[in-house]
Amino acid sequence: MRKIILAAAGLTSISLLAGCAQQQEPAPICNMAGINAQRQLVALPAAAPGEPSPLLEMPLNSVSITDFNVINKLYVRSVTAQRTATGTVKVISQIINCTDYPLNVEGRTQFYDQAQAPSEPVSGWKRLNLAPRTSNTYAESSIGTKNVQYYMVEVRETR
């Protein structure tokens, strides 16, 4: 009988433990490994003038967090682009504040043509207020229409 009671107690504690394991912290899931993987695509700038630049292109059609202050605080959940009714390109990116503190960040977008040359002036900085552990959406539209093929979003902390 004692053995049965002990076994039941053991099972109860195991199930309680399992219940604890299922409890999740109320936080956004910030997969920083994804950002780290993206960073490896960006090589060092050229060291000497006149030599072929070892600078690899920063990945297009992506969001680059260019500010050390927020690089490990933000998580870019998604970035997509779509054509508007007038043929311009609209970039939409969902950005998550992984910290327990409010963050003010700003983003801007450079649109590129088929040859990956800038097709228009870079957009103005657009502010994004991020409450602790929340997400917000950054969106920007291009000026050009058919000539716009690629884009790159930069994100930094608002000063």
Added chain:
Amino acid sequence: MRRLLAAAIAALSLSACQTVQNEAGAPTTYQDPASLGAVKGVGIESQDIVSMTDQMMRDMLTEPRLANAATAPNVIVDSEYFINESASRINRNSITDRLRVSLQRASQGRMNFVARHNANMVAAERELKRKGVTDQGKNALAAAQRGGDYRLGGRITSLDARDPKTGMMSRYTQIIFEMTDLETADIVWSGIYEFSKAAADDIIYR
């Protein structure tokens, strides 16, 4: 062996050079108008003007009635109906001028811009031509100045709050833009730009 070692050392030292010289540049009085400057307060500042006009310009180009019409509409963008009811002292032309210039450069024929702010200048020249004081110029004479299909209007409003204990001040500023059909009064496009700033610095805007 010695050569190999020398080459290895040279390669190592070269690779060591490949670092960013992460230092501040030469000091200058010039500032980036698109970023927060050295003097900052709670009012509308250059980075707000640059950012809001860029946003409105790009947003207007997504409205088919403005940017994808069968015939390019005649648009008037000036500060005549752009009202400042806020506590911020600002020249409204700095917003509407930048918006008009950037929109015209960006639209590339998708919209036609009418210079109503230069209507008197045009009227005076037309009169001189028709009275024979001057010749007719190279362009053909027009029956009349062009009428507008759409005109920009807007309003700047604000809400101030001050903490008398700390001297901290905050201001919420809201700027709305509306493009109105000049025949039907339909609002065919609207945009809003808002921000709230708090500061203890005593900044005077001129």
